[in-house]
Amino acid sequence: MEGPRLPPSATAHESDDDKPDDPPSAWHRPTSSLPSLPSQDPPSHHWRNHSLKLSPTPTTPLPSLPPPDSIPELETYVVQVPRDQVYWTPPPEHAKYVEKRRSNPEKNKKNGCFKRLMWFFIILLVFAFILGAITLILHFAFSPALPVFSVEGLTVKPSNFEVTLRADNPTSNMGVSYLMKKGGLVSLMYKNKSLGRGKFPKMSQAASGSDKVDVKLDGSTKNAVMPPRGSKQPVSLVLMMELKAEYEAGPVKKNKEVVVTCDVKVKGLLDAKKVEIVSENCESEFKN
Template identity: 35%
Template structure:
């Protein structure tokens, strides 16, 4: 069957009435295909480049035309949701960084809130319990006269806090002084005291290699007469304040005891003393 091409506007002999492209079974605007001039040579009419191919797949009696449009002339606009998806996955690294920054900011905020809460709790507990430093005084002094004298002190230590326990570390330093001159050094022992507890603690101080002052030496060696001498005992203590199992405060305590003894040989008696504890 020979393929027939409907004449274009350039043919000149065609009728002015356009063909009906939508007439499927309705009969409106039907054309009589036999009205065409069969003597016209349609093969001589060239098709313009890029023109639409209106060639029917079957004979003209079917009144059906197939329109073929080149693919490069079909344009489609993506829906808005596609644009959002593309934007979402366009820069995944930036999104990941923003997510990490958000998490870090939240963590910092949570830690800040926790720190503020703990600080407020400690302030409230400190005001409610008002922890005080230990009370110390000298119960006994014994001196061993050797090449390097040893001074043994029995200290009575009391925890004045009823509801706060105190733990003393064993690195507390103790010094014996005579007119601001250091005679001996030692350590305060490790000690744990419950609230309101009172106990005796022994501290041993060893004399230095320096020459002992005359007043101290006479008080040690004069066997006929007791020679009273005034000394000073100084201690730097570190105490942990505890409520139950909670370690709430760490306090540095500076203790100074000014005292006077009857002699530094056998039978030493404490004549007077004044001990003061300062919390730092």
């Protein structure tokens, strides 16, 4: 591989000028335009190894930098900047709506009243629906059942009768109190003839309760045509009661009018103080 080209020496240039037949080189400049070059020694044997040193170490020391100037003392300044003011401009649709409402104040007033009335009726309907639902639930949840009566004994005295009854309350979630209906009576009859009348004593029963009650009736058998003494034929009597039943379960209260009719067949009505009951059947019904 050849080494780098060296610039042509002055001798060589002169020798070329002595040959007028040779044409001058196209890339060479005239000798007079080239600066004088210093003389160079031929490259040493290991010139490529020296050429690989891309960053040669400088031989001269770098000049030392001057010491930095002292930092001046900082001063504090308070700058007051006014707060940014943001202005909001509503869209033009809002302006049109406001103008429309201003142009028809009477219509807007009527619309407002109509809306208020509509909301009032809606709230009223909702309230009525809730109240009806609660009433319906309470009606089915707290529905009183008819009381059940039965005749267990009958005692005849010179001036009155004493009837022993058993009263059962089949309502499982409501207690009941029995009172005499205004103008009502308890009567014992034989062939549509009254033998005695009286009043039912006030009595209270718990839910699913069962109690005995004695009812006294003023009267006698003297004014009635009865079978002769010693007759073994049963006598049919009818006991009727008109009562007022008040059912209660906490805040829930219900009032009912109860009519009780008992068909009773007895023996020894005139011969013994305590009459034998052959059969009995009582039926109850609500009047309201």
